[in-house]
Amino acid sequence: MLDQKKLIVSHAPFWHNGSRITNRSYHTMLAALPAVLAGIYYYGIPVLGVVCLSVATAVLWELAINRVAKRPVTIGDGNAALIGLLLAMLFPATMPWWAVITGTFIAVVIGKQIFGGIGSNAFNPVALAVAIMMISWTDLFNFDGMLLSYDFNFAAVYPLALAKHFGSTSLESLRIGDLLIGRQIGGLGATFGLGLIAGGIYLMLRGFIRWEISLTFLVGVYATALLFNLIDPERFVSPGIHILSGYTLIGAFFLATDDSSSPVNGIPMLLYGIAGGIMTVLIRNIGAYIDGVILAILVINLVNPLLDKIRPQALGKVS
């Protein structure tokens, strides 16, 4: 036939629900934005510098690896940009430029691309980068020290450091309301509790992150902290402060929920979240580090494949 039109023969299904990786990345970034804006409000323009440098270099590292490995360019999926943004949010506002570039290098190249790119990373790239940097340059994550030059109109304390060194009595003046609106010291995008909660709820409702992980993570933190607090209220701070300070909220909503390094089955997700929460408080209260979120997330990332073995039986499975 001369008038034969070339039809495309593809496999079923011929419909798709329209979801895309790019959408996931950009909506997650959108959800993180309120907390970043609050950071700019409290710490000023330097925050903008750190965030922009972090996002830009994360994308450039990804591009560089794409080129070196002669693989398709993947910066369009927005995942590198998301990594850059989340990493910046964990930094203090005064992070030096070289540390930002090193951080994005560790996150994108060592945390993600070496494992084979998106979907293959065993650990959350952001958590991995922060963990390596915290151990390598302890001072950079000493928020009280890093933000010394600032003159805040509120009690400029990093609640977790204070609690660690001086017990819960030192935090009596701290009000939950202040913590919620970000009147505390911490990562530049990790202190504005209200914004992070709003972003988290948005992501959970849209299905971009799983509520099973985020909520159980928070439950784990709360329950464990409460237990410690009941046993020794002098030494261990109240669970509310654990939830609203340090990296707890950003960890629960943005780090523990990373697709690649978290489980997909129901019960494993619940266990994963709970374990993360418990580990966080254990490290904070009786461990060596001030904030346990990052290390707790790496630990649950590690057990994720094992947890995900708990799975429903497939239809008609002959055992």
Added chain:
Amino acid sequence: MQSHKKGYVMLKKSFFGLSRFRIEYELLPARQPEPDKVMPTKKVTLFHSKNGNQNAPASFQTGDKVKTGQKISLFADDPAYVISSVTGTISSISPHTGDFGKTYSAITVDIDENEILDDQFKKQIQTPDLAGAVEFLSFAPGNPPLSILSEPETEIHTIVIMGADSDLLIGTNQSIVKSRLDAVKKGIGTLRDMTGIDKIILITAGESMQGFGHIGAQVKNIDTGYPAALPQMIMKNVLGEVVPAGKTCTDLGVCFLTAEAAASIGKAFKDKQIPVRKILTLVTKDGNQRLIETVIGTPIRDILNRYGVSINEEDRIIFGGPMAGSAVYSLDHPVLPDTNGIVVIDRSDAAYASDYPCINCGECVRACPAQMQVHMLVRFLEAGHYEEAADNYDLFSCIECGLCSFVCVSKIPIFQYIKLAKYELDRAKALETTETTETTEVTEATDA
């Protein structure tokens, strides 16, 4: 003319993603208008299935005259045949390859002006019996699986008649139950008499139970969410029997046939004539769904021309529905006895697959009606490790609904990988069997 505009945008992910999503089958109104009659213009093509490498056909050649309803059997040693749906002259017999390497002989018949009905069926079949039905009705509209019923080694104890269509957008069998219940009822009666099987179940979607009083079968309604009308789901939800992975419904003694097939059997013995016209649902690019009646073998071109559907480069024409149908590459492709629907999708509306890796989001796992670990399975399938996929990740539990691909954020063609893996494993198994037989023969020869 039945044509109602539907919000035909591809079903999109809903704004909220907390709950498990659900796609509804469309339920047709109780009163069904008569389907449009679309006749072939010049010729019809019949796909004669071809098992193995047979020699050139002996019984029929190009130039032979055939009558409407005449049985054409090309290969002497093969029970396969087709039924000529028109009266005319065979103008060509050529090989055709279908999906997954299935081979056919495509018999093209140029239509004569005067239609003559073949009377062989009438002569040979006085009372309905299974052997006669196998002999003449396997190519009837709806493709009744009569050979399954007649084979002694398959111990069929239940017949399930599908009055609901398994794929989305398609309303063919639903409509047949509504508008041709008499023929279906006759078919059920005939099936019972022929096979002696008492347990016959009619599956309906969203029907009220009234009006089925004397149908002669148990009537069961199924859930209206996709994929409730797939055989394995019916086995589980209606018959309460889960099909073990790797087994078929037939293995469990249950034979599925469509309402159209039942109606064909009923009609054939009532009229003493093999039916050659079938019903199908045509869905055009604008989303119009039409029920049409056409002759088996009619080229799609004739049907599309009738409704002025213009086809552009890279469009897709799908036999079956949008979730599990198969695309064809030529406008000359004919309507087959089991074609329930033809869906035309514009190239801008069709889904494209990508080669992005799995990001482990878990959407497929939550969508899978067979509770498979699709996110793990796909990693093995991508690497071609089919054996491990079958052993550790339940490849053979798949009921082939296509939901995993539908929800995949990375747009991985998961469903295609699964079908390919099953095909490759079956092929390897078949190869192994022949090799073992050969070795045994060799050993026997040496022994002798």
